[in-house]
Amino acid sequence: MSSQRESEEDLLRLEEARNKFISEIAKNIHLYNISSSVGRLYGTVFFAETPMTLDEMSQSLGMSKTSMSTGIRALSEANMVERVWEKGIRKDLYKTEDDWYKSFSNVFITRWRNATELNMSAIKDSKKMMKELYNESNDESIKEKVDRDMEKLTKAEAYYEWLNEVVALFDTGEIFDIVPKKH
Amino acid sequence: MSSQRESEEDLLRLEEARNKFISEIAKNIHLYNISSSVGRLYGTVFFAETPMTLDEMSQSLGMSKTSMSTGIRALSEANMVERVWEKGIRKDLYKTEDDWYKSFSNVFITRWRNATELNMSAIKDSKKMMKELYNESNDESIKEKVDRDMEKLTKAEAYYEWLNEVVALFDTGEIFDIVPKKH
């Protein structure tokens, strides 16, 4: 038999244990470009026994419902939480995406693919402008400068091509042949 | 022969071509947890024909020398620029690290390794607390909750182990056997 008092103490201890992990998540989630307090939100939903409503989150974190709304949106965009349907319940319900591999890949792939593509396209533009300048200029010192710059850009380009292939490794799931998922 | 006027125009065009790339870097450098204006600083040093002093950067960007100092420190910590010695020159000189693979790896590895290790250690702590609670509690509903939480944490742990191995792939350079460097 367990007394009421004991149970309350136990619940506090459970809270404490959960909080340890939640705090760490909050500290490191900036790697996903997500703020620390939205990280706490994630942690809260992660440990929730059932999918949570915005009001429950607000209550649990002592923050406004508006913040919960924007926080959940950020987490959704990063594929870290998802909306869940339950019949008879009018409020929106959210749970954490339980495939951690998927959320990591999603964030990593989208961010880096986007960056490499934009950078590569900027390099192409810059090179094109420089080539034209090279052909049209009569100034030797300018031509030398352009030459050096183009070389630098070509090196950068090669790197971005490499990075793009690395991203593809994750995108295709090939990475899991190299480093298998753990169970 | 090239006139003075022509050369000035050419220099402007070169500036413009460089700026195209610099702006793109500035836009995407937040992926390295570096602010946009420090990204411009990076780009400026990248295209400089010789290593730059803080005063030259300040002049070139129209920003305070203090900002250059802190900006360069951030870039150094990310291994994106390095200090360079030239005899007879008293001022500190900086150039960009020209091995892009190295700077990427450095940032990626340090950040993610650090995060995974802290998270794994937090998971271990949380699990330990939960195990103790499980053994000491007499409340069945608490025990169930603890059970479910531990399962969640175990899943997260497996993921972090995987991530850690992925980081090792980059750390050891093994990644270059899988996706070879471009030339």
Place this chain on the structure above:
DNA sequence: ATCTTTGTACAGTTTTTCCTGTACAAACTT
């Protein structure tokens, strides 16, 4: 030893980000 140059710590200001409360539209209930 004195004078100059150079990088950065620090305090104050500006800009940006984060958070809240109010207000309201969309959807549901009666």
Place this chain on the structure above:
DNA sequence: AAGTTTGTACAGGAAAAACTGTACAAAGAT
């Protein structure tokens, strides 16, 4: 149809980050 409930847009306020100028210590020049 009128009345509720629920999520979010938006404006204003609080907190954090970025930037600047001043001041000074360390190192170099005279």
